[in-house]
Amino acid sequence: xxxxxxxxxxxxxxxxxxxxxxxxxxxxxxxxxxxxxxxxxxxxxxxxxxxxxxxxxxxxxxxxxxxxxxxxxxxxxxxxxxxxxxxxxxxxxxxxxxxxxxxxxxxxxxxxxxxxxxxxxxxxxxxxxxxxxxxxxxxxxxxxxxxxxxxxxxxxxx
Numbered sequence: 001x002x003x004x005x006x007x008x009x010x011x012x013x014x015x016x017x018x019x020x021x022x023x024x025x026x027x028x029x030x031x032x033x034x035x036x037x038x039x040x041x042x043x044x045x046x047x048x049x050x051x052x053x054x055x056x057x058x059x060x061x062x063x064x065x066x067x068x069x070x071x072x073x074x075x076x077x078x079x080x081x082x083x084x085x086x087x088x089x090x091x092x093x094x095x096x097x098x099x100x101x102x103x104x105x106x107x108x109x110x111x112x113x114x115x116x117x118x119x120x121x122x123x124x125x126x127x128x129x130x131x132x133x134x135x136x137x138x139x140x141x142x143x144x145x146x147x148x149x150x151x152x153x154x155x156x157x158x
Contacts, residue, residue, distance in 0.1 A: 047136025
């Protein structure tokens with residue numbers, strides 16, 4: 001069979017279409033893992049609502065976290081860390097942040113006996129709500145911190 005330019009064009013179009021399906025979901029959901037979307041106004045509005053309702057009580061209305069967040073309390077648990085640029089949230093790739101939130105710290109970090117005050121939100125929030133809350137958090141970081149977080153995500157990709 002002789003390959004004609006028309007066949008090549010159709011084949012390339014099909015491959016390009018399949019590639020787009022792997023990268024972007026037509027409904028706006030992240031399909032390659034759980035990528036944060038800190039520039040999507042709709043996602044950020046939802047994320048701010050979710051954060052206020054489920055996260056701010058411990059992590060602070062201004063992402064400031066609890067005092068002495070690096071020192072274990074009498075219950076041997078760490079206080080809620082800040083999610084602002086001074087905390088360590090941005091040191092973790094999107095997928096790990098998603099798993100920490102959905103599954104809880106012990107399961108996400110594969111730490112069998114780790115006690116944490118951070119609940120697993122998988123039974124409380126849907127995946128889109130978790131991505132939205134994390135996206136809103138990221139949207140609050142300064143540009144240089146966001147850029148460093150983007151680099152962490154690039155390095156974490158398989």
